[in-house]
Amino acid sequence: xxxxTQPPSMDCAEGRAANLPCNHSTISGNEYVYWYRQIHSxxxxxxxxxxxxxETNEMASLIITEDRKSSxxxxxxxxxxxxxxxxxxxxxxxxxxxxxxxxxxxxxxTP
Amino acid sequence: xxxxxxxxxRDICQRxxxxxxxxxxxxxxxxxxxxxxxxxxxxxxxxxxxxGSEATYESGFVIDKFPISRPNLTFSTLTVSNMSPExxxxxxxxxxxxxxxxxxxxxxxxxxxxx
Numbered sequence: 001x002x003x004x005t006q007p008p009s010m011d012c013a014e015g016r017a018a019n020l021p022c023n024h025s026t027i028s029g030n031e032y033v034y035w036y037r038q039i040h041s042x043x044x045x046x047x048x049x050x051x052x053x054x055e056t057n058e059m060a061s062l063i064i065t066e067d068r069k070s071s072x073x074x075x076x077x078x079x080x081x082x083x084x085x086x087x088x089x090x091x092x093x094x095x096x097x098x099x100x101x102x103x104x105x106x107x108x109x110t111p
Numbered sequence: 112x113x114x115x116x117x118x119x120x121r122d123i124c125q126r127x128x129x130x131x132x133x134x135x136x137x138x139x140x141x142x143x144x145x146x147x148x149x150x151x152x153x154x155x156x157x158x159x160x161x162x163g164s165e166a167t168y169e170s171g172f173v174i175d176k177f178p179i180s181r182p183n184l185t186f187s188t189l190t191v192s193n194m195s196p197e198x199x200x201x202x203x204x205x206x207x208x209x210x211x212x213x214x215x216x217x218x219x220x221x222x223x224x225x226x
Binding site: 032034036041042043044045046049087091093098099100101102103104 | 212215
């Protein structure tokens with residue numbers, strides 16, 4: 001069973017922030033939230049991950065609610081190259097490679 | 112980071128034949144992972160390949176259909192045996208960051224089409 005729920009698709013204007021929601025209401029205390037994206041015909045690419053604190057790196061920001069039941073990935077200034085399927089995944093950190101990929105969100109960035 | 116190379120990048124195969132996909136990593140890794148992505152679908156983990164031991168298969172995948180080799184710490188192969196059109200997929204090799212941060216590195220995938 002999927003542990004996360006994401007909208008199937010969303011559009012975003014180039015240069016604007018893209019806010020991608022993810023629900024993970026059954027997340028356990030030792031499960032992290034990971035975000036990956038897959039640009040067409042390429043292997044998935046790691047974006048960011050977090051446990052309970054908000055995280056930021058050069059690609060994106062991750063906002064996790066206080067109850068950890070949902071999170072939002074923020075792409076601050078979307079570009080056309082950000083068009084991809086974005087996957088939100090929860091997993092125990094030491095479960096070595098066992099990622100359960102859901103359907104993800106198809107993000108289309110338009111000029 | 113890890114750089115992963117897969118061969119072939121794509122192939123067209125006849126029903127009933129077998130094809131071996133190779134995965135080469137530019138650093139030594141303990142575990143390598145094989146995923147399948149069927150057309151229009153998300154990724155599904157097939158198995159985990161450990162050097163020096165039998166691969167561990169996920170539910171729904173069996174060794175007779177997807178035999179895996181792991182002869183050393185930088186190389187693995189996945190064979191898709193007795194192929195049928197339902198095996199048409201992208202097969203992806205991946206490794207995890209050695210620090211166990213959860214960052215998975217993926218190869219570009221091998222796109223198989225079975226006629």
